[in-house]
Amino acid sequence: MKTIRGLRVPGLQDDVSPAGFRHLPVPERVVLPLEFSLGKVNPVVEPGQQIRAGEYVGRDENQMIPPVRASVSGVVTEITPWPSADGQKLLSVVIEANGDEEVVRLPLNGNGESKPESLLRRIAEAGIREVDAYAWPLAVRLAQPSLTPPILLPFAPALRKPVRYLIINGMDRQPGVSVRRNAILAEEKELLESVPLLKQITAAETTLITIYKDQKLPADFERKVSSLGAELLKCPRTYPLALKQGLIPYVTGEKLPGPNDDARSVGAVMLDVTTAQRIAAACKEGYPAVETSVEIIEPARGATTHVKVREGTLLEDLLAQLPDRPQNPAKTIIGGPFLGYAQYQFRIPLTQQTDSVVFQSKDELTHFVNAPCMNCGFCVRHCPMGLMPGDLSRLCEYGHFEAAEKAGLFHCIECGICSYVCPAQRPMVQLLRFGKSEMLAVQEAS
């Protein structure tokens, strides 16, 4: 195993109690984006159309991108660009709900469904999306080489490699967030059910469930995992070890070759425990992915609420359903304190890619300032990707985007450590995100 550079940050050390999830009622409307980092799907519904929860609202004609399914029953009112948590406007389907809680399940076709090909098809059809961004859709990444469609192999030779490691990650992505630790405690059965399914699909040589050292676990969990032919790997509480750029090298001893390369290029498949649980629900019970688990965090009051809501619930509607809603937050961040995006409004849909919303009080705000870098080198010492964040931030600040790209801008994983350690309080991640978006806009236009 390889160790990575990282930080022990408050918030990763504290463990969670088995709080479970609060299931919120079906909202009055949902907004379902059709565009994703992997590509977009085409709408297959029209305004005015009645739809039931679980039915398709968007599909990719090449069946590469997972379909989007209605998360509520009701009527489609609009197909329109809608603001997303990361500041984009994404084509989205808006559904006014009729309050019906039923979800149309995926068809189960008897014994044939336990074959790995059928399980993979079901995973692809369930519309499961992940919080972590990967280069390939879930069903493609999970497929052992003999199940990979031959048409993909010329573009992705890594998919020909047998899977050495299947990594089911139970560590939270960032300090202050406890979604995965809560999911292991609250939905142990679904997690354990997913292990044989995933082993069958990937044909992995070694299956690991990664957890933090001393993480609270269900009773007898290690023995149950071991009886399924898997192992618990206890990892240090260091940030950003739980991100793929940290965990893949830690487990395999090999670094990912490039910023966009998938773990399959080093013979590994990684997914998080909540994705594994959704796979079990789809394969065993036929549940499409129409819900998302979100943690509402209000550090000033020490308040954390884990909720399950229908995908596409607007943040303002979720808050209206919470009995103990955050009071006058000074800042709202969707996606967690280190990796998330600050919001200027609450009409943002919470999707399967959203795991947390943080409400900061005035006293907790970090005031970034337009100060010059003083070359202290703290950011260089702690950057887990071995970059020179100070230099990169200056290049982006003064519009030298190509030079920043050459200096490794796209290797930055936006972990936020350089912002956290910078004594000058420079807006490091904001500058690096700005540089990336400018370069992507230039590439798109050319």
Ligand code: SF4
């Ligand atoms: S945000 Fe990017 S540059 Fe800054 S520490 Fe993380 S990986 Fe390095």
Ligand code: SF4
């Ligand atoms: S931590 Fe801040 S001040 Fe220090 S080198 Fe990095 S950008 Fe400059």
